[in-house]
Amino acid sequence: MNYVRNTWYVAGWAQDFAPSKPLGITILGEPIVIWRGADNVLTALEDRCVHRLAPLSLGRCEGARLRCMYHGLLYDRTGAVTEIPGQDLVPPHARVRAYPVCERHSWVWVWMGEAAACDSALIPPAVGYDDPNYILGHGQMDYAAEARLINDNLLDFSHLSYVHINSFGATEEWARGRPKVTPLEHGVRVERWLKDIAHSTTRISYAGPGERYTRYDFLLPGVLLMTGGAFPEGTSERLGGAAPDLDLALGAVTFTSQAVTPLTHKTSRYFFSWGPHIRHGDATLRDTLMEIAHKAFAEDRTMIEAQQRVIDMTPAPRIMPTSADRAITLFNQMVAKRVREENAALAQARIQGVGAG
Ligand code: FES
Ligand SMILES: [Fe+2]
Numbered sequence: 335m336n337y338v339r340n341t342w343y344v345a346g347w348a349q350d351f352a353p354s355k356p357l358g359i360t361i362l363g364e365p366i367v368i369w370r371g372a373d374n375v376l377t378a379l380e381d382r383c384v385h386r387l388a389p390l391s392l393g394r395c396e397g398a399r400l401r402c403m404y405h406g407l408l409y410d411r412t413g414a415v416t417e418i419p420g421q422d423l424v425p426p427h428a429r430v431r432a433y434p435v436c437e438r439h440s441w442v443w444v445w446m447g448e449a450a451a452c453d454s455a456l457i458p459p460a461v462g463y464d465d466p467n468y469i470l471g472h473g474q475m476d477y478a479a480e481a482r483l484i485n486d487n488l489l490d491f492s493h494l495s496y497v498h499i500n501s502f503g504a505t506e507e508w509a510r511g512r513p514k515v516t517p518l519e520h521g522v523r524v525e526r527w528l529k530d531i532a533h534s535t536t537r538i539s540y541a542g543p544g545e546r547y548t549r550y551d552f553l554l555p556g557v558l559l560m561t562g563g564a565f566p567e568g569t570s571e572r573l574g575g576a577a578p579d580l581d582l583a584l585g586a587v588t589f590t591s592q593a594v595t596p597l598t599h600k601t602s603r604y605f606f607s608w609g610p611h612i613r614h615g616d617a618t619l620r621d622t623l624m625e626i627a628h629k630a631f632a633e634d635r636t637m638i639e640a641q642q643r644v645i646d647m648t649p650a651p652r653i654m655p656t657s658a659d660r661a662i663t664l665f666n667q668m669v670a671k672r673v674r675e676e677n678a679a680l681a682q683a684r685i686q687g688v689g690a691g
Contacts, residue, residue, distance in 0.1 A: 335362055335599050337481070338672045340447030341555045342457050344593035344605050347472060348437045351376065356400060358391030360597045362446055366433060367391040371398045377411045378435035378444050384415060384428050440464060440472070441593065441605065447676070456520070458557040460591035463607060468589050469617055470609035471624035477604060477635055479642040481596035482666075484604060485556045487634055488592065489522070489665055492658040497637055501630035503537075505530050514575065515661045521553035521668070522661045525577060527570035531586075538622055539615050540564045540585030547578050552665060554672070556594035563587035563614070587611040588623065600642065606631065 343361050345368055351357060356369040358381050365381035367390040379400070381389050388404035395401075399416065401408045407428075408417035415428035434445035434452045440462030445452045463470040477484060487493060491513070494504035507530050516523040528546040531537065536546050544567055550560035563583030580587055590608040597603055608627050609620035645651050655663060 335596060336669065336673050337362055337596055338447075338555050338669055339676055340445075340451045340672070342436075342443040342445055343555055343595050344557070345378070345435070345442045345444045345595070347474070347605065348440050348442055348462075351437075351442055354395035356391045356393055356395065358389055359603075361444060362596055363598050364446070365389065365391075366444060367393070367400070368435060368442060368444070369395055369400060371395065371411075373398065375411075376435045376437055376442060378433040379409060379413045380430035380433075382430060383407055384430060385418075390430070438462070439591065440607070456554075458520075458551075458553040458559060460557065460559055460593070461589045461607070462591075463609075466612070468609050468611055469615060469620045470589070470607045471620050471627075472605070472607035473624065473628060473631075474603060474605045475631060475635060476597075477602040477639060478600065479602060479635075479638045480600055481556055481594045481602040482669075483638050483642060483645075484594045484602055484634075485552070485665065486662050487638055488556075488558050488594070489524070489552055489661040490658050491524070491526075493634075493637075497633050498630050501626050501633055502535055504534065509658070512657060513661070515664065517664055517668075518551060518553070521551055521557075522664050523549065523551050524661050525549045527575060531564060535623065535626060536564050536586040538586075539588075539610060539619050542584060543567055544584055545570055546586070547583075549577060552661065554669070556596075558590070558592040560590045560592075561588065583614070585614050587614045590627075604631065604635075 345359050351370045353370050353372050356367050358367050366378050367381040368378045370376050381391050383390055383402040385405055385407050388402055390400055390402055393400045393403050399408050399410050406419040407415050410416050413430040413432040415424050418424055436443055438457050439460035443457055461468055463472055492509040494502055495506045495509035498504050507528055513524045513526040526548050531546045544564040546564055548562035550558050552558050563580055564586040565578055588610050592606040595603045608623050
């Protein structure tokens with residue numbers, strides 16, 4: 335799988351990790367068990383007992399430790415076995431891998447790369463449902479498709495005009511216009527001004543005339559953070575197409591955070607939240623938006639899973655990019671570069687390891 339490893343992947347919604355209830359998830363093909371101790375501290379370990387490979391996610395929490403419920407090996411938070419029932423000696427190699435894990439912006443994040451490179455400053459600045467400025471709903475769905483296809487979908491909103499006619503009510507303005515795309519250190523920024531707000535979800539919360547600005551950052555490994563709002567007619571021209579001050583929006587200011595996590599090579603999990611700014615909506619609007627989001631994301635899934643099936647039937651799949659693919663190309667080039675660098679560093683470490691041995 336060609337995904338960046340030295341980055342934080344979303345493993346789930348924080349509220350779904352109840353104290354002393356281990357949950358299993360596979361990320362980048364690696365089975366991981368995550369649990370919240372009675373002290374609220376999260377731990378993430380390889381979900382595979384060293385004894386006979388039973389999943390530790392079927393285990394039992396005992397204070398800060400986790401017991402494999404097949405034959406009872408007990409693990410501490412570092413992944414070390416601390417007890418083998420009926421055996422005094424615990425071999426020093428009796429341990430599973432521990433992953434850095436943390437809770438932020440209502441998500442639980444797991445660092446999949448080198449522990450030495452782990453940096454919590456790299457967690458994307460998502461907006462959690464505990465943020466006092468927004469009234470957010472949230473959800474998730476599983477895909478029988480590669481995560482990179484979902485990333486590509488989120489990097490090119492020209493599909494809104496065709497995939498989401500019935501949910502977002504998007505017109506062809508999305509497909510016919512080209513957004514401003516700006517490379518960022520860890521992703522890309524995509525900005526658009528749209529003249530037609532009559533046929534959009536903006537209408538649900540803002541009835542007056544105006545135009546609409548949308549902006550999202552798509553950040554490694556696959557996190558979309560999007561906001562925008564309605565502005566007086568002529569604003570985009572007055573600003574020369576630049577970004578407006580969202581505090582001056584007439585209405586329809588919302589925020590959505592979305593994350594794509596590769597589970598295995600051909601399966602993925604998609605997490606999303608959406609809702610209005612407190613000055614531009616309420617819980618009823620949030621619920622309406624989430625209803626639309628569920629419908630829209632099901633439309634995406636139908637298309638992307640079907641696309642995956644066609645790709646799987648194609649002997650040597652090749653694509654033909656259009657000018658709408660600029661953000662996809664930039665982001666995928668960034669991923670490819672980081673993967674190359676990580677692979678080179680791993681190969682170097684291996685050579686040095688062999689040399690030292
Ligand atoms: S498989 Fe875990 S204790 Fe035997
Ligand atoms: Fe979509």
